[in-house]
Structures are given as C-alpha cells and as structure tokens.
Amino acid sequence: MVDAGPFLGLAIWHTNETGEPMTLLLILISVLLGAAGQVLLKMGALRVGPASEVGLLLWRIVTSPHILAGFALYGVASVLWIVVLSRAPLSLAYPLLSLGYVIVLLASAYLFGETIPAVRVAGVAAIILGLVLVSSSA
DSSP: OBOOOSGGGOOOBOBOTTOOBHHHHHHHHHHHHHHHHHHHHHHHHHHHOOOSSHHHHHHHHHTOHHHHHHHHHHHHHHHHHHHHHTTSOHHHHGGGGGHHHHHHHHHHHHHHOOOOOHHHHHHHHHHHHHHHHHHTTO
C-alpha cells in the first residue's frame, strides 16, 4: 500500500505495477456509475409518468430503456464496490460513496433544471467537509 497523493489525504490504497491508486479509482468509478444510474432512473421515471393501473405502470417500468440502463449501471457499480470492499477498510471507503450526493446535485441542476436552494448547497458542502475529515484519518 502506498500514499495516493494529496487526494483527500488518502494513504491506504492498493496500487498496480505502475504505482497508480487503483482502489481509489475503483471507488470513484463506482460512485460515478451509481450517480449516472440514478440520473437514468429519474429520466425513465419522467418518461414513464403516472399510470392508473399497477400492471400498466410495471410494464412501463420494465420496458423503459432509461430505467433498464440505470439498473445496469447500478449492477456494474455494485460489482466494482465488491472489489473495493476486498481492498479497503469499510469505515474509510463507505463514506466516499457520499460523493454521489454531490454528483447527483450537480446533475439535477444541469440536466433537469432543478433549482438548488442554498441550504441544500450548504448540506453538500458539509458532506464534502465530512469526507475530508474522515479520509484525513487514513
């Protein structure tokens, strides 16, 4: 295990032969895929819309390309997460999943035109501060 450099003070990540921080990269990819999956689920939900019958709603859900793609990305993210869990302490790796909140907040504003109130921005800033504090203990 080597120092991964200045990124959030993380110093516990396994590296490959060239010294790259592979576990950190796997975490970031997993988080990005999970956030992208969430965005695709939202896109699918907007297209599915309300239905008066449960059966019709379920049919729309299971035939929605966006929803299916969202679930697929979640699946890949989960497989990568299992690899991460085999390499890093859970108490350090798990908090990094909260980076997904930051990514989804930005995507919500950009892709869906959602208004992000200051209190929500402050909450995400607190999450980022928490990540810095948790990871500085590595």
